[in-house]
Amino acid sequence: MRRALWVELRRGTAPYAALAMFGAGVWVLAAHPDDWGGRWVGLADYLRVSLLVLCPLMVCAGAWQAGRERRRDIGELIAATPRPGWHSLVAAWLAVTLAGVAGTAVAFGGAAVLVARVATYAGGDWWQRAAVGVLALAAASAGGVLVGRRVPLRVAAPIAGLATYLGLAILTYWNAAPARLSPAYDGRRMYSLVPEWVIEWQATWLVALTVLLLAVAVRRWRVALLAGGVAVAAAVPISTGPSWNRAPADPAAVELVCTSSGPEVCLTRVNAFLLGEVAAVAQPILARLDGIPGAPRRAVDHTVRPAGASVAEDADTVWLYLDFQATALGGLANAEDLRTAFRQETGWGCAYRLQGDEFDQRIHQADNMATDWLLDGSGFWAEGASAGLRELPPSAQRAWFADYLDAVGRCDVPALVRLAEQP
């Protein structure tokens, strides 16, 4: 068996499968580093997201490998050997699976090296989530082996791969309980803990599914019956249990880490690797607002904002969205997007609330002036709008901004129009 496996690893589909999985892994990782940069749980979740691509490739590789006997017309020759038929099939499946997983592991291992350099939170269930992803790859190649062995079609491998792609995509779209059996998901669970029972049942479901598919491929009906029973037993609690889409937050992951000097900037532990760069953007803006009545005094990671959050929502806080803000090397991807978060403090909501005759273009002018002043003349959508305001003495500038915040809080149109014309 070991010799057969070694031969398959060297001369079967396995080397190509490893190459394809490595290439696909690198490609998807390079395409969206903001999904996983600097975060272990982000990387594990991204592996699960990437299963949408990786599983069809594994299905295709398994089907191509298992269809070899038919393509080469050597089925009878193999059947004439004393070795049991399932030996060669399991060796072929194992070779493709090991090679595919190795290719994926090398691609994601490279990303893991980048994450390890900067990650600030290594807790949570990230490695269990990744392990379930690996089991899904094994199940996918088993599915491919079954198709390759049973479907006498020249294009069985790509059709099976594309059907898998379609099936996983439908399950991702389908907001129903059975869709939870899919190992691929949308990856928006970076700050929560998936319940342990879910991971355990998912692992059981995927292992049983793998055995079932292989057993059907080699017509071992008793084993198939047993594995099918276990698969159904695991599938039932997954698809009928409470949804884990709204899993509770991981308290350690969303614990706030704050700057020790200057205006307060706090990020969750998961995002804390960005604290230095975020503070460099946010603190100068917060410093300009320091002491102005009604102005925010700190900037906080929006992750702690939802229900059950550790920080109460109040007017003193600017919420920063950091979900797509990391580069592959763990740096801040777009400082301008971060500065945009401060725009909410300049009361654009008031302008949008007004309708018809109430609306006055000068309200936008006041908003633009406030935004541009807040961002020190660099707000790209309002650049230069506060030039007149910034020629006033600093105390007068701050008084203008305080009046603006007061007027915008009440959505006082005459006051906003007056402020727009004042400097």
Next chain:
Amino acid sequence: MTGRLLRLHLRARGASAFVAGASAIALLAWAGGTWLAAQPHLGGPAARLPVVVLAPLLAAVLLGPTLAGADEELERGTPLRWPAWRVGHVLLAVLAVATALALTGLRAPETFGAQALARNTLGWIGLVAGATALLGARLAWLPAFGYGCVVYLAAPRDAGVFVALWAWPVQPATAAASWLAAGGVLALGLAGYAYRGSAVGHRLPSRPVTI
């Protein structure tokens, strides 16, 4: 005479199986696209992107086996203008598949509908035809399949001419560069296939064939 030759050619290349498969794909594309477009929480007609990528790709994969005869070298020995036959074969398939799929996306055709389905048909069939010339009909599906699997997830969120060029299957039909890319792929694939036909199998390897 030509009509009889055409019938024999189509029969020898398994055209009836391809037509049956393409019809099934068109029906599935219609059903899937209609369902997705009717889901307001998914964004309406824009949610048909997976259909726009996968339906023409599946049709192009099915076309692959028809691009080579049972004995390619024997066929080439016949006194026929094979480049013209090859071009005709591919263009006929493009026309048939693009028409069938475009009919399934006539609702809001500009938003991942008929237009994008037609564009992707050009591109995917071009890719399969080119791969046939390089790898042979047996593996012609491989580049299109690999690229099709990855491009949906790997396409960048930002738009631009360069992105529209390399990620043409997932671009809206209004992106002119995506049409250029798909058209270019078809032209190159068609030229390669017309000139070389299906790559003929390699000689047996010197090392023993293993099982």
